[in-house]
Amino acid sequence: MKFVILIKGEDKWAELSPAQMQEGLQKYQAFAARLREEGRYVDAEGLDAKIVSIGSDGVVTDGPFAETKELVGGYYVFTAADWEEATAIAKDCPALQYGGAIELRAQMSY
Amino acid sequence: MQQLEVSFRREASRILSRLVSRFGLANQDRAEDAVQVAFLRAMQAWPAQGTPPNPGAWLYVVAQNNLIDGLRREHIYAPESTDIPATEFDADALDDAELQMLFMCCHRSLDDASTTCLILHTLCGLSVSEIAAGLLSSSDAISQRIVRAKRKLREAGASFSFPAGDQLDSARQLVLRAIYLMFNEGYLASSGEALVRSDLCDEAILLVERFRTSRIGDAPAADALMALLLFHRSRLPSRTAEDGSLVQLADQDRSLWDRARISAGFRYLEASLRGNELSRYHIEAAIAGCHARAANFEETDWQEVRLYFADLVGKYPSPIARLNECVAVAMAEGTEAGLELWRKVVEGDRRMLSEYVHSHTIHGWLLERQGRNSEAREALSAALQYTRNEREKRFIADWLARL
Known part of the structure; x- marks a missing residue:
């Protein structure tokens, strides 16, 4: 079953020193490495803050500009047997150690 | 955990310097933010895509793009401006x-x-x-x-430039x-955490090394400073007792001194002797070297230390160097000679030295060596008035209690 971790607003980064940033990177790398080693890794990406909306009328606008804490800054797609397993994995995502929040979603089951 | 070959701390310094040199001091805060954003982007991208082949260049480009985007957003540059000093990553320029x-x-x-x-x-x-x-x-x-x-x-x-000529x-x-x-x-x-203290010392040593090996830092004084800092750094573990109290040179456990740093210190000291410059770091390093070589406090080559102090106060006079000279003179010629010098030094700069804690502790130390304990107690009580930090206070109080 495929799950996606949506990482929202990590406000704590601004105050961290470069060494602490590097430590954060290493935690993320370890997180991704574990997903790969367990054969769960599907995809991951950081997302740009730019948002473009296209309405049903075909009008293209910049935005909406969400609050930083609501903005999705990146995602991890991975496989897990069920919600329980996926939740346990998502809890290990380093974002949570840096003031970020996670939204865990699953592929729709039919 | 994957070990990166990049150091964010080093890159932060180089990238920020380059951006500020290109975009001006007025944009330093924006440049700092841009570097931080680059690190954040790395954190998002590298775990997924793998670490780029040249992480430093990647971070530089991302930081620079972010800075330029920001400057455009704030209309500091027109959106279509071609007048933007964007540059490619160039390690030497950084x-x-x-x-x-x-x-x-x-x-x-x-x-x-x-x-x-x-x-x-x-x-x-x-x-x-x-x-x-x-x-x-x-x-x-x-x-x-x-x-x-x-x-x-x-x-x-x-301005960002290399000082030229006699500058x-x-x-x-x-x-x-x-x-x-x-x-x-x-x-x-x-006070504070021992770890933080040695961190600052290590940063300073890294900085001298970076400066010394740069294309403009080649100077005997830089080698001498390196030697001095390494000698001092080698003693850091023995300066603090297990209970956190201060340990003075005479009582330090010299087996804790870091031999690797000491021998590196001597190598730099030797390198510093090229040319005919004799900076204060040369002399101070020579003194520190005498201590580093000595088996214990009493067996230090005090004659040599004394000569170096004479050099130091002759060329770079300061009341504090002269106070330390009193200790060397006392050890080389006897306590009375040290006391005599101490009186002379204090007479010469009473205004500053009467409130200087180490003037009083050195006085107390000299008096104690002569067995004049009640006078030593007076000197240390005076020292106690002028110390502002807890650890030093405790050190002097313990000393007073022993007398």
Whole structure:
């Protein structure tokens, strides 16, 4: 079953020193490495803050500009047997150690 | 865990220096934010895509793009402007900019404390709270100091360039002095976490090394400073007892002294003897070297130490060097001679030295050696009045109790 971790607003980064940033990177790398080693890794990406909306009328606008804490800054797609397993994995995502929040979603089951 | 070959701390300093040199001091805060964003992007991208082949270049390009985007958004550059000094990643240019930033941090318009903060912040990649912990200050005070220092540099019209001709030598001296002071801050800070203290000392040593090996830092005084800092650093573990109290040189467990740093110190000291420059770091390193070589306090070659002190106070007179000379004279010629010199020194600069804690502790030490314990107690009681930190207070109080 495929799950996606949506990482929202990590406000704590601004105050961290470069060494602490590097430590954060290493935690993320370890997180991704574990997903790969367990054969769960599907995809991951950081997302740009730019948002473009296209309405049903075909009008293209910049935005909406969400609050930083609501903005999705990146995602991890991975496989897990069920919600329980996926939740346990998502809890290990380093974002949570840096003031970020996670939204865990699953592929729709039919 | 994957081990990266990139050091964010090193890259922060180089990239920031380069961006500020291209986009100006007025944009330093924006450049700092842009570097931070680059690190954040790395954190998002590298775990997924793998670490890029040249991480430093990747971070530079991302930081620069972010800075330019920001400048456009704020209309500092027109959206279509081609007049933007974007540059490709060039490792040598980054190193040069970093050196120029070092000179900038040591600008004449800044006081010593501001220089120290600015170096730690821009070149050593320490956060405001880390600097505050190292300097026993508050985060607010440090961050204000940094803001003010940046403003002063802008007002003084400081520019990114290498000091040329006869300016170079004095600029080099300012740099070495700034690093020396920064080391002393770490070395003398007498409370706070031991770890933080040695961190500041290690930063200073790394900085001398970076400066020394740069294309503009080749100076015997830089080697001498390196030797001096290594000798002092080698003794750091023995300066603190298990209960956190201070241990003075005479009582230090010399088996704790770091032999590797000591032998490196001697190598630098030897290298510093090329040319005919005799900086204060040369003399101070020679003195520290005498201690490093000695099996214990009594068996130190005090005759030699005394001669070096005579050199030091002759060439670089300071009441504090003269006070330390009293100890060397006492050990080389007898306590009475040391006491006599002490009286002379204090007579010469009573205003400053009467409130200087170590003037009194040295006096007390000399008197104690002569068995004049009640007078020694008076001297130490005076010392106690002028100490401002707890660890030193405890050290003197313990000493008083023993007498």
